[in-house]
Amino acid sequence: MDKLILGRFVPGDTWIHHMDPRSKILISFYFIAIIFLANNVASYALMIAFTLGVIFLSGVDQKFFFRGVRPLFFLILITVLFQLFLTRGGHVYWQFGPFALSQYGIISSVYVFLRFMMIILMSTLLTLTTAPLMIADGIEALLNPLKKLHLPIDQLALMISLALRFVPTLMDETMAIMNAQRARGVDFGDGGLMKRVKAMVPVLIPLFVNTFSRAGDLAIAMESRGYNGETERTRYRVLQWHRVDTGAIIVMIVLTAALIFARN
Amino acid sequence: MKSIEVKQLSYRYSAETELVLQDVTFSVDAGQWIAIVGHNGSGKSTLTKNLNGLLAPTSGEVVINGTTLTEDSVWDIRKQIGIVFQNPDNQFVGATVEDDVAFGLENRQIPHDEMHRRVKKALSDVGMADFATREPAHLSGGQKQRVALAGIIAMQPAIIILDEATSMLDPKGRSDVLNIVQELQDRLHVTVLSVTHDLEEAALADQILVLDGGRLQATGTPKEIFSQVALIQRAGLTLPFVPQLSEDLKDSGITLPETYLSEEELISALWQLHLKM
Numbered sequence: 001m002d003k004l005i006l007g008r009f010v011p012g013d014t015w016i017h018h019m020d021p022r023s024k025i026l027i028s029f030y031f032i033a034i035i036f037l038a039n040n041v042a043s044y045a046l047m048i049a050f051t052l053g054v055i056f057l058s059g060v061d062q063k064f065f066f067r068g069v070r071p072l073f074f075l076i077l078i079t080v081l082f083q084l085f086l087t088r089g090g091h092v093y094w095q096f097g098p099f100a101l102s103q104y105g106i107i108s109s110v111y112v113f114l115r116f117m118m119i120i121l122m123s124t125l126l127t128l129t130t131a132p133l134m135i136a137d138g139i140e141a142l143l144n145p146l147k148k149l150h151l152p153i154d155q156l157a158l159m160i161s162l163a164l165r166f167v168p169t170l171m172d173e174t175m176a177i178m179n180a181q182r183a184r185g186v187d188f189g190d191g192g193l194m195k196r197v198k199a200m201v202p203v204l205i206p207l208f209v210n211t212f213s214r215a216g217d218l219a220i221a222m223e224s225r226g227y228n229g230e231t232e233r234t235r236y237r238v239l240q241w242h243r244v245d246t247g248a249i250i251v252m253i254v255l256t257a258a259l260i261f262a263r264n
Numbered sequence: 265m266k267s268i269e270v271k272q273l274s275y276r277y278s279a280e281t282e283l284v285l286q287d288v289t290f291s292v293d294a295g296q297w298i299a300i301v302g303h304n305g306s307g308k309s310t311l312t313k314n315l316n317g318l319l320a321p322t323s324g325e326v327v328i329n330g331t332t333l334t335e336d337s338v339w340d341i342r343k344q345i346g347i348v349f350q351n352p353d354n355q356f357v358g359a360t361v362e363d364d365v366a367f368g369l370e371n372r373q374i375p376h377d378e379m380h381r382r383v384k385k386a387l388s389d390v391g392m393a394d395f396a397t398r399e400p401a402h403l404s405g406g407q408k409q410r411v412a413l414a415g416i417i418a419m420q421p422a423i424i425i426l427d428e429a430t431s432m433l434d435p436k437g438r439s440d441v442l443n444i445v446q447e448l449q450d451r452l453h454v455t456v457l458s459v460t461h462d463l464e465e466a467a468l469a470d471q472i473l474v475l476d477g478g479r480l481q482a483t484g485t486p487k488e489i490f491s492q493v494a495l496i497q498r499a500g501l502t503l504p505f506v507p508q509l510s511e512d513l514k515d516s517g518i519t520l521p522e523t524y525l526s527e528e529e530l531i532s533a534l535w536q537l538h539l540k541m
Contacts, residue, residue: 133359165359168401217354220318224347225357225415226339226371234373236366236383 008064008124009131015244016058016129021138023245027252028126032119034256043262044114050255051118060128068124069117076116083109136160141239155229162218173210177203265330267294267423267455268315273324275310283322284310286478292471294329294422295453299469299486301460303500307478308459312427315457316345329422343372346416348429348441352408353400361387361403361411362396368419386418387411390444406437413444424448426458430465442468463490464504467525474499491523506530 011017016024031050038044055065069076083105090103127135140157147153178188181202188199268291275285285307292298302308313319315326317338326333328341346368349355358364362383369379387393390410400408409429416424424445430438442465449456458465466472472489474482476499482489490496490507503511510524518537524530 133363161359161363162357165356165400168399169353172401214351214354217349217351218357220313221347221349221355222357222367223318224316224342224345224349225368225419226342227367228339228371231371232373233370234376234379236363236370236376236379238376 008068008127010060010064010128011131012059012129014057014059014129016054016125018242018244019248020239020241020245021130021134022141022239023241023248024126024130025135025138025142027248028122030252031122034259035115035118037259037263038111038115039263043259044111046255046258046262047118048114051121055121055125058125058129060125064128065121065124068128069120072116072120076113079116080109080113083112132164133161136164137237137239154233166214169214170207170211174203174207177206265294266291266327267296267329268292268298268457269325269327270311270315271325271327273311273314273321273326275307275314275319275322284478285314288324288475288478288480290473290480290483292455292457294455295449296471297449297456297458297469299458299460299466299472300475301463301466301472301499301501302475303461306475306499308475309427310478311475312347312425312457312459315425316342316347343419344421345423345425346419346421347425347427348409348412348416350428350431352405352412352432355412356400356408359399360396361392361398361400364400364411365415365418368415372419382418383414386414389417389448390414391440404434404437406433406440409433409437409441410444413441417448421454423455423457426456426460428460429458431460431462438465461501463496463501463507467504467507474501476500486525487523490525 035047038047055062085099085101085105087105087108088100088102089105090107092100092102094101130138136157139160140153143151143153143156182188186199186202188196190196191199270288270290273285273288274283276283288307288311300308300311310319314321315328315333317333320335321333328344331337331341333341356364357367365383365386366379369382374382384393384396387396390413392407392410392414395403395407395411400411403411412429413424426441426445430441433441445456445458446468448454456469458469460466467486467490469486472482472484472486473480474489474495481499482492482495490503491511493503493511496503502508504525506527506529507523507525510520510522510530514520520533520537524533
């Protein structure tokens, strides 16, 4: 469960937790976009200071952020190594065939590393401080204008929220099936990759079958409670734009201005 | 007015298969508690699905509060019937307890404030108010069924159907759910139809309908039904402990005046027995 990106929400009571998911999602994307404007020490320092400041404000324990970075460690490492050895320019310190350690290479690999870290930290911050359900609500609200194009946004939102709701249920079920297969002598931890993948087959098939029967039951229960997929529904949870959100937008404008001033 | 009227209802799943329900006819007065009992495959779940139009009768008619079930009236009829299903997980739609209770209200386009009021009230009716923001993964089966009940209470239906709603619960969860339903029935005079193979649950009913092989085999009060041991056995059911004990006592020559449902009744009958002999 811990490894799941959507299951990492850490409840809290800070400004960042109280922000509307719509503004949080928008700001996260916006921040990721403007990171690419940074191009010198001053502008990177500004962005790093902002990232660390926001993390501090969120009050979330640093170890959760490390956990967010860990799965992407190899991706970062490989990208940084590519930048480091394949970029040419400036003073060359060392060369071997197509690989070279150059001044520009070092600088651009540091920048790429920082960019990567900031993107991961900010998106981790979004999932750490926003309940999955709120993220789903936020995405739905942001996609709402697409209804004009007759896209089924309501149905999509219900699908996402049902999927989220059934994640723990299906996890439990997977564990139960694995235990049942273990009791019949299946070994999940041993052997090479192929053998392990094969061992998952007797888990996935019953899981699939059960999921379909669950879906059937769920559809019947939903219909009995008056869901028909067509009529407009009222909403129990309504997103509310707070002063914090307006404040956050202003902060982003100031940050953008400062960034443009700092870059060369 | 009759709350539920079923007239010569027959149903088959497809033209080639046999009838799952044959000529089932019964009616239920408003405010009554009816139990439909039968073993697995007796047709009892098919019957419930016919009542709210999840399945359409092959022949015969279903009338709910005076409205005949047709393709046009099906959504109106679903507003009047709330069903609690067997599997607590597979009917939990919302991401949290309060969302789940609100689901039916959202479908019926209840305004926001009214919805919040009804959700709060319904949750306190089933004793789950403290759990409003919990996720289903952190609830027991009995708690989930209570939430399902709250979802139905919030919609204020005239009829509540318990479709083996307690069969997957532990004894505590089961008695919690049944107590809430009993209390609701007293207070709001809803009609309750409980579909079950548990005769102890059926003992709570005013009337029991015994279903076997898709046919209605007998109708009567719990006492009348429980005294017909052969019928119960043919229907593949087991008598609860007290009626079974009173039947066994009768068999061994102790003449009890009737079949008893509760332990107290049986005990007081037993200790007065000697006086009467």
